[in-house]
Amino acid sequence: MPSLERAESLGAQAYRAVREHIAIGALAPGEAVNERTLALRLGVSPTPVREALRRLEDEGLIARQDRRKSTVVSHSPETLRELIYVEVTLRAAQARFATPNMTEEILGQLDAIVDEIEHIDPSAGPEEALDTAAKFDQLIARTAANSTVNRMIENVSIFRRVTRARSIQRMWENPERLTRTDPLREHREIIAAFRRADPELVEQAMRNHLLAVMDYLLNEGNEG
Numbered sequence: 320m321p322s323l324e325r326a327e328s329l330g331a332q333a334y335r336a337v338r339e340h341i342a343i344g345a346l347a348p349g350e351a352v353n354e355r356t357l358a359l360r361l362g363v364s365p366t367p368v369r370e371a372l373r374r375l376e377d378e379g380l381i382a383r384q385d386r387r388k389s390t391v392v393s394h395s396p397e398t399l400r401e402l403i404y405v406e407v408t409l410r411a412a413q414a415r416f417a418t419p420n421m422t423e424e425i426l427g428q429l430d431a432i433v434d435e436i437e438h439i440d441p442s443a444g445p446e447e448a449l450d451t452a453a454k455f456d457q458l459i460a461r462t463a464a465n466s467t468v469n470r471m472i473e474n475v476s477i478f479r480r481v482t483r484a485r486s487i488q489r490m491w492e493n494p495e496r497l498t499r500t501d502p503l504r505e506h507r508e509i510i511a512a513f514r515r516a517d518p519e520l521v522e523q524a525m526r527n528h529l530l531a532v533m534d535y536l537l538n539e540g541n542e543g
């Protein structure tokens with residue numbers, strides 16, 4: 320982890336740094352987290368790290384063991400499925416909220432992102448695919464302009480980047496396993512629903528896409 324700047328609250332910076340490391344899998348489920356060790360790695364005193372860990376504990380990402388030691392929460396498969404369903408519901412609602420704010424310019428940008436996804440060279444690795452797909456979601460989030468929903472999505476987004484990258488690699492290596500989801504077709508169906516300016520249709524298209532992808536990630540994408 321890089322040392323932190325002093326431009327904003329050190330507690331806020333420590334929170335973002337530790338949360339990001341949990342999100343990308345650098346701090347794995349079940350791994351012990353020591354306040355003083357984290358403070359040394361971040362170049363701060365233990366106080367902002369303690370503040371960060373309290374926030375992460377409130378979010379269910381950290382479990383406190385004693386005053387100075389914690390562990391990264393390891394969710395059961397049942398809990399993961401429950402959290403994923405909540406995330407799917409929130410992202411579908413976010414797309415619904417974005418519908419009245421859609422313009423031809425934004426729709427053109429969404430089309431361009433899907434074209435970009437389609438032409439990604441697998442030899443570049445899954446990280447490029449992840450970054451490009453994220454632009455689609457981020458543009459919808461900005462268009463929805465609903466900070467409450469955006470924050471709730473961030474709090475329940477539990478699939479780590481490492482898991483997603485591994486699943487994308489497996490999709491490329493074993494395309495015949497994609498029996499329940501076709502991400503490119505589903506993205507285009509979402510855009511088509513936006514063009515019809517039908518919030519119900521948009522919400523359903525987004526939900527169908529996300530449920531299919533999450534099912535792949537939980538089942539086929541993590542086999543072997």
